Amino acid sequence: xxxxxSCHGGAAADAAPAGASETAAPSLDPAAFARVxxxxxxxxxxxxxxxxxxxxxxxxxxxxxxxxxxxxxxVNLSTRRLRLRWRLEAADPERLVEAVTAQGFRLAPCxxxxxQDAQAREGRELLRALAVAGFAAGNVMLLxxxxxxxxxxxxxxxxxxxxxxxxxxxxxxxxxxAGRPFFRSAFAALRGGRLNMDVPISLAVLLAAGMSLFETxxxxxxxxxxxxxxxxxxxxxxxxxxxxxxxxxxxxxxNLMALRAATATVVQPCGTRRRVAIAEVxxxxxxxxxxxxxxxxxxxxxxxxxxxxTSLVTGETLPRPAxxxxxxxxxxxxxxxxxxxxxxxxxxxxxxxxILRLMEAAEQGRARxxxxxxxxxxxxxxxxxxxxxxxxxxxxxFGGLGWQDALMVAIAVLIITCPCALGLAVPxxxxxxxxxxxxxxxxxxxxxALERLAAVDTVVFDKTGTLTLGRPELVDAAAVDPDALRQAxxxxxxxxxxxxxxxxxxxxxxxxxxxxxxxxxxxxxxxVQSDGSELRLGSRAWCGxxxxxxxxGDDPAEDPGKVAAGGSVAGPELxxxxxxxxxxxxxxKDAPRADAAAVVAWLQRRGLRLELxxxxxxxxxxxTAAALGIAAWQAGCRPGDKIARLEALARDGRRVLxxxxxxxxxxxxxxxxxSASPAEAADVSQTAADLILxxxxxxxxxxxxxxxxxxxxxxxxxxxxxxxxxxxxxxxAVAGLVTxxxxxxxxxxxxxxxxxxxxxxxxxxxxxxx
Amino acid sequence: MTVLAYLIPAALFLGxxxxxxxxxxxxxxxxxxxxxxxxxxxxxxxxxxxxxxxxS
Numbered sequence: 001x002x003x004x005x006s007c008h009g010g011a012a013a014d015a016a017p018a019g020a021s022e023t024a025a026p027s028l029d030p031a032a033f034a035r036v037x038x039x040x041x042x043x044x045x046x047x048x049x050x051x052x053x054x055x056x057x058x059x060x061x062x063x064x065x066x067x068x069x070x071x072x073x074x075v076n077l078s079t080r081r082l083r084l085r086w087r088l089e090a091a092d093p094e095r096l097v098e099a100v101t102a103q104g105f106r107l108a109p110c111x112x113x114x115x116q117d118a119q120a121r122e123g124r125e126l127l128r129a130l131a132v133a134g135f136a137a138g139n140v141m142l143l144x145x146x147x148x149x150x151x152x153x154x155x156x157x158x159x160x161x162x163x164x165x166x167x168x169x170x171x172x173x174x175x176x177x178a179g180r181p182f183f184r185s186a187f188a189a190l191r192g193g194r195l196n197m198d199v200p201i202s203l204a205v206l207l208a209a210g211m212s213l214f215e216t217x218x219x220x221x222x223x224x225x226x227x228x229x230x231x232x233x234x235x236x237x238x239x240x241x242x243x244x245x246x247x248x249x250x251x252x253x254x255n256l257m258a259l260r261a262a263t264a265t266v267v268q269p270c271g272t273r274r275r276v277a278i279a280e281v282x283x284x285x286x287x288x289x290x291x292x293x294x295x296x297x298x299x300x301x302x303x304x305x306x307x308x309x310t311s312l313v314t315g316e317t318l319p320r321p322a323x324x325x326x327x328x329x330x331x332x333x334x335x336x337x338x339x340x341x342x343x344x345x346x347x348x349x350x351x352x353x354x355i356l357r358l359m360e361a362a363e364q365g366r367a368r369x370x371x372x373x374x375x376x377x378x379x380x381x382x383x384x385x386x387x388x389x390x391x392x393x394x395x396x397x398f399g400g401l402g403w404q405d406a407l408m409v410a411i412a413v414l415i416i417t418c419p420c421a422l423g424l425a426v427p428x429x430x431x432x433x434x435x436x437x438x439x440x441x442x443x444x445x446x447x448x449a450l451e452r453l454a455a456v457d458t459v460v461f462d463k464t465g466t467l468t469l470g471r472p473e474l475v476d477a478a479a480v481d482p483d484a485l486r487q488a489x490x491x492x493x494x495x496x497x498x499x500x501x502x503x504x505x506x507x508x509x510x511x512x513x514x515x516x517x518x519x520x521x522x523x524x525x526x527x528v529q530s531d532g533s534e535l536r537l538g539s540r541a542w543c544g545x546x547x548x549x550x551x552x553g554d555d556p557a558e559d560p561g562k563v564a565a566g567g568s569v570a571g572p573e574l575x576x577x578x579x580x581x582x583x584x585x586x587x588x589k590d591a592p593r594a595d596a597a598a599v600v601a602w603l604q605r606r607g608l609r610l611e612l613x614x615x616x617x618x619x620x621x622x623x624t625a626a627a628l629g630i631a632a633w634q635a636g637c638r639p640g641d642k643i644a645r646l647e648a649l650a651r652d653g654r655r656v657l658x659x660x661x662x663x664x665x666x667x668x669x670x671x672x673x674x675s676a677s678p679a680e681a682a683d684v685s686q687t688a689a690d691l692i693l694x695x696x697x698x699x700x701x702x703x704x705x706x707x708x709x710x711x712x713x714x715x716x717x718x719x720x721x722x723x724x725x726x727x728x729x730x731x732x733a734v735a736g737l738v739t740x741x742x743x744x745x746x747x748x749x750x751x752x753x754x755x756x757x758x759x760x761x762x763x764x765x766x767x768x769x770x
Numbered sequence: 771m772t773v774l775a776y777l778i779p780a781a782l783f784l785g786x787x788x789x790x791x792x793x794x795x796x797x798x799x800x801x802x803x804x805x806x807x808x809x810x811x812x813x814x815x816x817x818x819x820x821x822x823x824x825x826s
Contacts, residue, residue, distance in 0.1 A: 054805075054806065054808075054809030054810075054812075057806060057809065057810065057813065058813045058814075075803075075806060076802060076803040076806060077803055077805040077806030077809070078802075078803045078804055078805045078806060079803070124796065127796055127801070128793060128796065131789055131792045131793060131796070132789065135785050135786070135788065135789040138785060139781065139782060139785050142781060143778075159774070162774075166778060166782075170782075
């Protein structure tokens with residue numbers, strides 16, 4: 001298991017940074033999300049964030065069991081969700097949710113939307129079809145085996161006919177029921193003037209069943225009912241597995257989304273506050289955004305002074321000052337003080353709308369990709385039809401057979417060539433690959449993402465939040481005077497500013513300062529000590545130092561805390577001023593992820609070309625690129641610039657894997673040949689990305705590339721096996737030598753060989769950690 | 771061969787029984803949470819009927 005998360009469930013155990021950082025988890029108003037049925041029972045689905053092990057189930061359900069009015073409270077471990085059903089008048093949903101959150105679990109309402117319902121319905125339909133086909137295949141085989149043994153013993157024609165009739169009674173309804181998924185898809189393809197794999201499948205199944213019925217009526221010796229139902233059975237297995245694994249990845253993604261700020265606090269004209277779902281936020285509303293919350297919608301600040309962390313939107317690491325009149329964007333983080341924001345008119349003007357428009361335009365390029373199975377079907381389906389038709393006409397014209405016998409031979413060709421193994425060749429490998437990646441912390445969202453990933457030759461990274469942690473870290477923590485660090489951290493524990501949090505992380509657990517502390521947004525913190533003197537932590541100016549004199553190159557118009565203080569580190573800084581001592585400087589930088597250099601080196605060793613496209617400023621990007629050994633980099637990229645670069649690469653015939661996390665990366669993620677984003681990425685980016693890397697490392701990317709390449713090899717091996725089997729069997733079928741027994745044996749054995757070959761993916765060893 | 775008259779219906783009946791049981795299980799939601807079901811059997815029963823009688 002890759003998930004070795006210790007499961008204490010407590011929010012405190014959740015590796016929370018020091019300070020009050022995690023207490024502002026989006027409090028939710030569950031009543032707003034509940035669906036009320038006609039019988040007065042309300043239903044609410046909740047995603048559970050920190051549900052990792054089965055022993056959490058009784059803790060959650062036990063806590064709920066004592067609640068009055070609850071009809072059902074059941075945890076689903078597979079989807080990591082909790083379903084609550086309660087009698088509307090008898091229970092308070094807020095109490096129910098609190099009972100669970102008191103156990104240390106984080107909950108967020110998630111709407112099993114129409115999309116998911118449709119998928120669940122499709123899954124159940126496939127499973128029912130699979131059950132019916134399995135039942136029919138088993139029983140028809142039972143009868144067929146008796147007929148086959150009857151041929152070498154003494155079964156009379158009357159008994160044989162009886163067997164055939166019973167087979168027909170089982171097989172025909174089963175084919176009609178279990179074949180519907182294939183018939184529908186084949187019909188849709190034909191109506192669109194295309195051929196897909198389902199066309200020869202449907203044709204073979206229908207012709208085999210129809211012709212067998214005709215032969216049964218004639219009292220002939222050989223019928224193909226068993227071949228028809230077995231074909232359906234094997235193919236349905238492949239379909240169902242495929243759907244299930246993808247559905248699982250998708251529900252995990254939905255849970256991730258649901259756990260974001262799902263509500264906004266609206267200040268009503270009368271002054272009262274109300275929490276509403278984000279979807280209900282309208283332009284003109286007045287929103288209150290507490291310190292530490294994400295801003296739920298684009299808007300303009302009405303009141304409050306604070307700092308805004310825009311790293312998810314622009315890729316810039318340093319917070320921007322925010323004051324009344326400043327525009328703010330959805331998804332950015334309010335750092336230091338409460339704000340009131342007027343929601344500006346939604347529509348074409350907003351940043352999100354602009355990003356979405358760019359994404360739509362970009363996605364059209366990707367839709368041209370043709371999946372392996374469809375590519376195979378394009379060649380294979382016409383070949384199958386030609387071979388069968390040629391056989392029929394050949395026997396009719398030159399073989400001297402009547403049309404029934406010629407048709408029987410042609411059907412044998414269709415059944416033998418029917419892409420049973422081919423239909424399993426791709427899904428079986430993908431199911432094994434997606435399942436393996438899911439265990440390794442990679443969610444595969446798009447069905448063909450692995451195919452595209454295997455063909456990649458260039459990797460483009462975003463910097464902030466992708467290659468780096470997206471948050472500042474104290475530089476050279478060991479060299480700092482530990483006493484000063486402890487004092488500074490005691491003060492920093494009270495602030496939500498990213499630099500303060502970094503200081504707290506570096507210092508470890510330190511009791512917060514007691515006494516009067518004030519925080520000045522954009523400047524710093526000050527604590528009055530017992531002797532009346534003041535301890536200050538903050539910007540250069542806040543600590544009484546002159547504005548930077550030694551670095552005239554930098555732009556002093558920006559927030560003062562941002563100005564570099566000479567030396568090579570062009571990063572943010574904090575100063576600590578203690579009474580009677582010289583101010584002390586703490587320097588910070590946005591450190592690369594722990595394994596970023598190793599991942600970059602691994603990708604370069606595999607012959608992939610790497611590039612870095614960032615929205616951040618040039619010195620910061622140059623430093624990261626140099627530290628990680630990436631030669632090609634570009635700074636100050638706007639979303640349009642990133643797309644332009646990706647398009648230029650595509651024109652050079654390069655297949656690009658884009659890895660990014662910010663809102664500004666979303667269009668590029670959609671434009672790239674294939675894309676990945678870390679789990680902390682912006683919602684829109686996760687929607688656009690094909691792969692989502694979980695955990696705080698980049699190593700899953702290596703696993704994804706390896707598994708994708710290995711899958712491609714296995715898929716092509718499987719195609720090879722299918723074709724090899726056809727090369728042997730088709731001449732026999734064309735020559736009219738294939739009996740139903742041989743058809744059944746050949747079909748099941750080739751399917752099983754292909755599936756076993758796919759399972760070899762699970763034997764592949766994990767790469768030793770680079 | 772008269773034995774076939776009993777055996778084939780018996781085989782079909784058993785097969786249909788299995789199919790019916792599977793479809794019933796599917797409809798009653800037994801395939802919704804395969805991971806959770808594997809572990810639930812290991813938990814001590816703490817239903818409301820026992821919660822009043824015993825501490826824990």
